[in-house]
Amino acid sequence: MRQKEAYYSHDTDLKTPKKPFDRAFFEQLPKTDLHVHLDGSMRPETILDLASKDGVDIGADSLKKLEKLLQPGKMHESLNDYLKTFDLTLKVMQTEESLYRAAYELVEDNAKENVQYFEVRYSPILHTQKGLSVTTILEAVVEGLNDAERDFGIKSGVIVCGIRNISPEVSMQMAELAVAFKNRGVVGYDLAGAEYNYPARDHLESFNLILSNNINVTIHAGEAYGPDSIHQALHYCGAHRIGHGTRLKENGDLLNYVNDHRIPLEICLSSNVQTKAASTMDKHPFKFYLDLGLRVTLNTDNRLVTNTTMTDEYFLAYKHFKLSPQNILDVVINGVKSAFIPFEYKKWFLRDTKQRTIELINQYSEQG
Secondary structure (H helix, E strand, O other), X not given: OHHHHHHOOOOOOOOOOOOOXXXXXXXXXXXXXXXXXXXXXXXXXXXXXXXXXXXXXXXXXXXXXXXXXXXXXXXXXXXXXXXXXHHHHHHOOOOHHHHHHHHHHHHHHHHXXXXXXXXXXXXXXXXXXOOOOXXXXXXXXHHHHHHHHHHHOXXXXXXXXXXXXXOHHHHXXXXXXXXXXXXXXXXXXXXXXXXXXXXXXXHHHHHHHHHHOOOXXXXXXXXXXXXXXXXXXXXXXXXXXXXXXXXXXHOHHHHHHHHHOXXXXXXXXXXXXXXXXXXXXXXXXXXXXXXXXXXXXXXXXXXXXXXXXXXXXXXXXXXXXXXXXXXXXXXXHHHHXXXXXXXXXXXXXXXXXXXXXXXXXXXXXXXX
């Protein structure tokens, strides 16, 4: 026990709160979101407005009707059922203007709740229905993020996604696009889509290209399929982070490997229960992973479809798993450490975020 305490440098200057933290505390907390999908995080008002402007039939002409169609926060039968919701949002994301607006507004929404940095992922191939080239699609999103960064003062990056259930050839095309936009807004590459029956190893060629160009890799794994999916993501595809990783607990040896190698897990609590990656919040391994010392991060997955924000995810984790001030600080720090950002900037970002988090915790802890 002494060895463990010596190794993990806990912050002894954290004060014990006199009363529970409220939602306002978590709204002020400096946060990251490393796993958020552009096409799952649009504002409902924007969907309606774009549908009207572009003459797209989405089956709804009011927010009330749209909510009935989308059912944000709905409990789904499976991940595949959850993914069907994206058919609607994608209908209105087929122009440069709509992509720019979705990206810009996502920055604004994150800034309102003090998310300091986020990485938004999407697959340009899904936005070609009206003939846009994938380069134009990516440029529109990067421009929206850059303009919003200037206006709202927070940073972001793009993760380009290959799609498991389309084809390895399309994944290769997306990988080539990521390489072309490295250092021009793209910070990483992902493999998303239906996980069950679509193994990551089928897309090896795209990952070989990505890794040979020194691009960061995160892969959806251990969500709708077991630990073997995580094993493939790590040992076949060279993943630097794991998207979700909910079922990692089913293989203790692999779990220890992930922990020993400090491979971050992009945990999305609300989404994981909605897709049945975890049957209930009580069965979610988040706190188990955190107590073991795994580098767990909290993320939204899809702000609209999941009906959540980063503030909501932190507040949920705090209440349900009875997080201590040290737990909160650890998760915040894990988010910064796991970000796909240059090391020199990360050092400053980490120091600044840690200091501000400690100050906020102690400020709230002193309030009677």
